[in-house]
Amino acid sequence: MSQSNQINVSKNTVPILAIVALAVVFAVGLFLVGFDQGHVFSIAFGEQAFEDSYIHELTHDMRHAAGFPCH
Amino acid sequence: MKTFLFLTIVLISGALAGFVHGSSNLILVEPYLDEAIGIENQQLFASGEEDDTLEFWVEYEAYRTWQKGGQILAGVVLGTSTGALFGIVFVLSRHSLPGNNDVKKALILAGIMWVIIYFIPFLKYPANPPTVGEAETVVLRGILYLSFIAISGFAAVGFYKLSKIFKGKKKLVALIGYAVFISAVFVAMPENPDEITAPMDLVNGFRIMSLIAVSTYWIAIGLILGLLWYHFKPNKEVTSFN
Incomplete structure (x- = not known):
């Protein structure tokens, strides 16, 4: 009669792909909230995006409150 | 994992x-x-x-x-x-x-991380409400703030790696090293250019x-x-x- 056993193994290997994915999330999120002045939407809407600065206006209060430079 | x-x-x-x-x-x-x-x-x-x-x-x-x-x-x-x-x-x-x-x-x-990438940069470049900050200097201020955070963060990692060389109380050398380094950076970095x-x-x-x-x-x-x-x-x- 066969018997199956299970053990919990703690592995130290950190998946590189997960680290890269998190690094991208970090960079994109930080730029959106902290530094975008219309850059992201300018890809689709051109110069008008810098005038509207939609993301800047939407994140305006958090930008000030979190210590990022603002106008 | x-x-x-x-x-x-x-x-x-x-x-x-x-x-x-x-x-x-x-x-x-x-x-x-x-x-x-x-x-x-x-x-x-x-x-x-x-x-x-x-x-x-x-x-x-x-x-x-x-x-x-x-x-x-x-x-x-x-x-x-x-x-x-x-x-x-x-x-x-x-x-x-x-x-x-x-x-x-x-x-x-x-x-x-609160100390290294938030509090120390905050002491140098504290948060400001609207009415403080000129639109013309926002890019410069952004570069200064991000640079200070990056310098503090990478310095902490560097001195942590250094601490691994030492044993026991000698590990404090790395902590002191970080404190001295970031103090020098704190003094050397330009002030916020905007008047309050x-x-x-x-x-x-x-x-x-x-x-x-x-x-x-x-x-x-x-x-x-x-x-x-x-x-x-x-x-x-x-x-x-x-």
Whole structure:
């Protein structure tokens, strides 16, 4: 009669792909909230995006409150 | 390592902590933001750029309500973003962190990161309310602030690596080394180029509330990620054998 056993193994290997994915999330999120002045939407809407600065206006209060430079 | 579980825990922790941060801002920081924007409005009326009319205030109230909603959304985005960095550092340093469980380890790391990438940069370039800050200098100020955070963060990693060479009390040499280095950077980096013209009571009150609200984020991320890690153990894999 066969018997199956299970053990919990703690592995130290950190998946590189997960680290890269998190690094991208970090960079994109930080730029959106902290530094975008219309850059992201300018890809689709051109110069008008810098005038509207939609993301800047939407994140305006958090930008000030979190210590990022603002106008 | 269960990769999907690890990513899920990190992103959910960051988003929830960001929600806590955004909510804290609504309670603590918004009154100061409203007061500062009120000063800006008076300046607009005085300069003739805007008229003090009912239409102005209806539009203004709708706009501010939209921006306050954005505060929560931005909190979740920024929280997820900063949480991603926290997750990277936690998974890479977990075995070196003091503490006998994952909650304590995560809270200790949150405290360390709060000091290195938030509090020390805050001392050099403190948060400012609207009315402080010229539009022409926003890029320069952004570069200065981000550079200081990056220098502080990479210096901390560098001196931590250095500390591994030493044993016992000699490890303190690395800590002192970081303190000396960041003090030199603190003095060498240019000051914020903008003059503060707003009332200092408003500016100081805003800075204190901003500091408290950001601190709630770091406590929340340490607590939530630590609890989720402790409960779900993404680093453990079940191996079957006969």
